Amino acid sequence: MIEQVADPLPQAGCAKVVLELDVNNHPGVMSHICNLFARRAFNVEGILCMPVSDGRRSRIWLLVYEDQRLEQMVRQVEKLEDVLNVRRHGAEHEVFERLEGFFH
Amino acid sequence: MVQLTGAQLMARLLERQGVRTIAGLPGGAILPFYDALSASERIRHVLARHEQGAGFMAQGMARVSGVPQVCIASSGPGATNLVTAIADACLDSIPMVVITGQVPQAMIGTDAFQEVDIYGITVPITKHNFLVRSAQELLEVVPEAFRIAMSGRPGPVLIDVPKDVQTQLITVDEFPPVAVADPAPQLDIAAIEAAARMINEAERPVLYLGGGVVHAGAASLAVQLAEQGSLPTTMTLMALGAMPMDHPLSIGMLGMHGARYTNLVLEEADLLICVGARFDDRAIGRAAQFCPNARIVHIDIDRSELHKIKNAHVAIHADVKCALEALLPRVKAALRAPWLSQVASLKTRFPMQFPGEDDPRSHYGLIRAVASALDDDAIVATDVGQHQMWVAQAYPFRRPRQWLTSGGLGTMGFGLPTAIGAALAAPDRTVVCFTGDGSFKMNIQELDTLVEEGLNLKIVLMNNNALGLVYQQQALFYGKRQFASEYRREPDFVKIADGFGVPAIDLDLADDPVAALAEALQRPGPCLIHATIDREEFVYPMVPPGAANTEMIGG
Numbered sequence: 072m073i074e075q076v077a078d079p080l081p082q083a084g085c086a087k088v089v090l091e092l093d094v095n096n097h098p099g100v101m102s103h104i105c106n107l108f109a110r111r112a113f114n115v116e117g118i119l120c121m122p123v124s125d126g127r128r129s130r131i132w133l134l135v136y137e138d139q140r141l142e143q144m145v146r147q148v149e150k151l152e153d154v155l156n157v158r159r160h161g162a163e164h165e166v167f168e169r170l171e172g173f174f175h
Numbered sequence: 176m177v178q179l180t181g182a183q184l185m186a187r188l189l190e191r192q193g194v195r196t197i198a199g200l201p202g203g204a205i206l207p208f209y210d211a212l213s214a215s216e217r218i219r220h221v222l223a224r225h226e227q228g229a230g231f232m233a234q235g236m237a238r239v240s241g242v243p244q245v246c247i248a249s250s251g252p253g254a255t256n257l258v259t260a261i262a263d264a265c266l267d268s269i270p271m272v273v274i275t276g277q278v279p280q281a282m283i284g285t286d287a288f289q290e291v292d293i294y295g296i297t298v299p300i301t302k303h304n305f306l307v308r309s310a311q312e313l314l315e316v317v318p319e320a321f322r323i324a325m326s327g328r329p330g331p332v333l334i335d336v337p338k339d340v341q342t343q344l345i346t347v348d349e350f351p352p353v354a355v356a357d358p359a360p361q362l363d364i365a366a367i368e369a370a371a372r373m374i375n376e377a378e379r380p381v382l383y384l385g386g387g388v389v390h391a392g393a394a395s396l397a398v399q400l401a402e403q404g405s406l407p408t409t410m411t412l413m414a415l416g417a418m419p420m421d422h423p424l425s426i427g428m429l430g431m432h433g434a435r436y437t438n439l440v441l442e443e444a445d446l447l448i449c450v451g452a453r454f455d456d457r458a459i460g461r462a463a464q465f466c467p468n469a470r471i472v473h474i475d476i477d478r479s480e481l482h483k484i485k486n487a488h489v490a491i492h493a494d495v496k497c498a499l500e501a502l503l504p505r506v507k508a509a510l511r512a513p514w515l516s517q518v519a520s521l522k523t524r525f526p527m528q529f530p531g532e533d534d535p536r537s538h539y540g541l542i543r544a545v546a547s548a549l550d551d552d553a554i555v556a557t558d559v560g561q562h563q564m565w566v567a568q569a570y571p572f573r574r575p576r577q578w579l580t581s582g583g584l585g586t587m588g589f590g591l592p593t594a595i596g597a598a599l600a601a602p603d604r605t606v607v608c609f610t611g612d613g614s615f616k617m618n619i620q621e622l623d624t625l626v627e628e629g630l631n632l633k634i635v636l637m638n639n640n641a642l643g644l645v646y647q648q649q650a651l652f653y654g655k656r657q658f659a660s661e662y663r664r665e666p667d668f669v670k671i672a673d674g675f676g677v678p679a680i681d682l683d684l685a686d687d688p689v690a691a692l693a694e695a696l697q698r699p700g701p702c703l704i705h706a707t708i709d710r711e712e713f714v715y716p717m718v719p720p721g722a723a724n725t726e727m728i729g730g
């Protein structure tokens with residue numbers, strides 16, 4: 072009805088977090104996940120997705136910056152019908168580091 | 176073993192799911208399904224005059240019955256016209272299954288005639304959505320859609336069905352089982368015990384009920400908890416009716432247009448027991464200053480609501496009904512005389528005021544007169560604006576699902592089609608729709624549907640010839656610069672009703688408005704009751720947007 076007056080957005084921290092998602096493999100899954108982040112203006116720094124086992128499932132790796140909203144973000148992701156599991160790793164996880172070669 | 180088209184299969188699956196009434200509007204891409212529906216002996220189709228109307232009719236049926244209801248539309252503009260009703264259902268957690276036709280799969284992505292990516296459009300406003308790729312998939316997708324819509328926190332699910340899927344032939348050996356809701360999450364008994372301890376130890380607890388209590392069918396348990404622990408109880412807009420308004424422990428609705436004493440009681444609380452509510456900004460004002468002295472127990476079926484706005488000291492991810500059942504034997508009977516007398520004193524000093532409540536030509540008086548002419552069986556729907564808030568404040572709601580309003584999205588145009596849905600779902604009840612002149616004009620075409628269906632629905636039009644709530648905000652917060660909120664001309668609503676074949680009365684012209692009103696409400700069938708409302712009447716108290724709930728203006 073009327074404009075919102077909210078506290079300023081919390082600044083993103085600088086610690087990196089790696090999220091590992093098990094999801095159903097079909098054409099809409101990525102859009103469901105990316106939408107959640109985009110809607111909250113939460114930048115996804117890195118994204119990687121490959122089918123696993125028989126191709127009915129995929130694994131998605133996301134690289135994000137730690138920020139106050141991350142916990143809420145993860146809970147929203149967990150709520151998605153096609154997301155089976157979310158695991159959280161610290162910046163030390165090497166999945167994105169090993170890909171560096173493709174980006175230089 | 177039967178051979179069916181995808182469309183026939185969908186109809187069969189809906190029948191098996193118990194669907195008996197569908198609201199919709201046909202178009203090319205959904206015609207195979209309409210053809211299948213025409214052969215159904217169990218499903219009745221209600222033809223809306225605009226797809227948004229169909230969406231809200233399904234909502235009305237769902238809000239009254241508590242089970243998922245269905246609306247259908249064609250591809251392209253038919254589908255986009257449903258978007259507002261879907262978003263509204265999503266924000267208010269209303270179970271709904273939306274079926275849209277789509278262009279044939281081979282044409283998807285070519286900008287074919289009436290092609291829109293309704294799947295993509297509805298990603299953020301549905302609980303889940305599907306684009307069906309084969310008739311075979313329907314066997315799984317349709318029951319899944321119902322399961323998802325009704326499990327956990329309810330919500331809308333969209334199924335987009337390309338035309339070639341609807342016409343594809345499939346041999347069905349066996350129909351899938353009828354979908355049921357998922358079992359409730361495992362109760363964390365330790366958390367329940369911690370919550371009970373906090374309630375038992377609290378001196379100034381307040382019970383804060385949200386729409387989740389209504390969805391979970393837990394209203395009577397919540398009242399029982401309140402009575403056992405002598406807990407003053409406040410309700411959100413969505414929870415009105417969960418506890419009878421005249422219950423001695425009810426402190427009414429909280430928030431932006433709550434009574435002064437209600438918000439002041441919350442300010443004093445040392446424990447807030449939030450059940451199925453989500454700390455919406457219209458309810459709690461500035462979050463940091465809400466219940467500054469209270470510890471928080473938060474019970475919700477949606478885990479992502481816990482700690483979202485306010486950190487809870489005890490957070491319980493549970494079905495509200497299960498949680499209350501477990502809590503009840505652990506909460507000690509208490510009198511809390513000092514606290515209740517403090518609440519009573521705040522109520523005496525800062526009561527909700529209803530100026531003009533005895534004058535049926537004033538806004539509160541009209542609402543009270545309508546309530547007096549009806550009993551608790553009546554269903555009350557509203558549109559959005561000042562009239563909505565006045566009804567929320569003044570109507571004596573006494574049972575859950577008595578009250579249908581657009582809470583989260585605040586959608587003008589919600590009232591009439593939702594009330595039609597309510598009347599379809601509860602043909603033996605009287606349904607009243609309080610509307611404003613601005614809102615009424617947003618789905619006025621559904622008067623035609625109303626007459627066609629001959630429903631027992633009374634529209635009470637509170638006409639201030641203005642977008643009243645906007646006018647009010649401009650008066651209070653924009654230096655009285657009233658811009659684009661007053662209409663420069665006024666349609667003749669009685670004539671419009673007449674044109675649609677809806678009997679109408681004008682209370683302005685009635686010698687005895689109370690008698691005229693009562694007579695109109697008692698007469699079965701549709702009726703428009705027109706009443707002029709003073710444009711300078713505002714909704715008070717009012718918490719300015721972004722302010723703390725204690726910074727109320729007026730009232």
Ligand SMILES: Cc1ncc(C[n+]2csc(CCOP(=O)(O)OP(=O)(O)O)c2C)c(N)n1
Pocket residue numbers: 072558559560561562563585586587588610611612613614615637639641642643644645
């Ligand atoms: C679809 C939609 N558009 C705009 C608004 C913003 N808005 C909120 S209340 C309101 C005025 C409603 O006017 P009316 O239905 O006449 O009710 P009143 O406030 O006059 O009682 C407006 C424009 C809205 N809630 N919904």
Ligand SMILES: [Mg+2]
Pocket residue numbers: 560611612613637638639640641642643
């Ligand atoms: Mg108006």
